[in-house]
Amino acid sequence: MHSFLDAKHMAKALRQALAERGQNISHSDALELVARQYGFANWNMLAARIEAAQLKPLELPSGWHVASGTNERNYRLGIDPQTPGTALIESRPDRDAVIDRAGGETAVLMQSILADPYRGGRLRLTAELRTETAETATLWMRVDPVQGRYLHFDNLMQRPGGPLVGTAGWTERHVVLAVPEAAATIRYGFFLRGSGKVWARRFALEVVGPDVATTEPSPRYLSRPTNLDFGDGQPAA
CATH class of the missing domain: 2.60.120.260 (Galactose-binding domain-like)
Incomplete structure (x- = not known):
């Protein structure tokens, strides 16, 4: 059973099958058609998925x-x-x-x-x-x-x-x-x-030591209730 990893072979087979019926398309057009069959907007997106699938996982460092x-x-x-x-x-x-x-x-x-x-x-x-x-x-x-x-x-x-x-x-x-x-x-x-x-x-x-300041952001607390009527900062009439 084919998967998206076989896209290039599928495009070649599609092109040959259409040629046998008198319908000639370019190789790039065949790739685009196969990409759409797999739900991708274009061949570049499917090619990127193939490249990603072929990348091996990285080895995790010990303890991480x-x-x-x-x-x-x-x-x-x-x-x-x-x-x-x-x-x-x-x-x-x-x-x-x-x-x-x-x-x-x-x-x-x-x-x-x-x-x-x-x-x-x-x-x-x-x-x-x-x-x-x-x-x-x-x-x-x-x-x-x-x-x-x-x-x-x-x-x-x-x-x-x-x-x-x-x-x-x-x-x-x-x-x-x-x-x-x-x-x-x-x-x-x-x-x-x-x-x-x-x-x-x-x-x-x-x-x-305690002489080294922490870097955690301080809570943004006001020293007292301020502008409770929303009057400050209003544009002039």
Whole structure:
């Protein structure tokens, strides 16, 4: 039984069958017809899907795992075979052909550790990132209790110059979070949102003193109730 991976052979057979009936079409037209039979708008989109299907999965680094919710049909995550000591997250070549980019899909490579040795202190996570045509790529860390919402979290998204966008050379980024006594686990890693590629290397997790400021965005609380009648800021009549 044929699959979309046999598209080129199917296009050749289709062209020959039509020629036998006196209907001559070009090879490119035959490819377009086969692509539409498989539900693709054109041959380029089907060719990208074939290329993606033939890419081998990357090997995961020891101790790391792919976060639940990551669609590995659309991403490859693991050690970059071309650069030992470097992890890679990349969107597969056909991702933009089958996924609505506005959906904000994210691929995450991470570690999870127990918080026991770090309770009552602060941790700094540091790594270097490099990107190629990335929509958004960044470092992140989260401190979780046994149950319920996280205690502390930062992914650089609310910091100027935090995430990497587009193509960028090796850039160091860091996150500093407090680890309260209620902490049970600490999770950290890096992610790619949307399409493109991001490489990561030289991860380090270290205890720092109270003199090192945390990077978690502060809640935006007002000092007192303000503008309750919505009168301030109205345009002049």
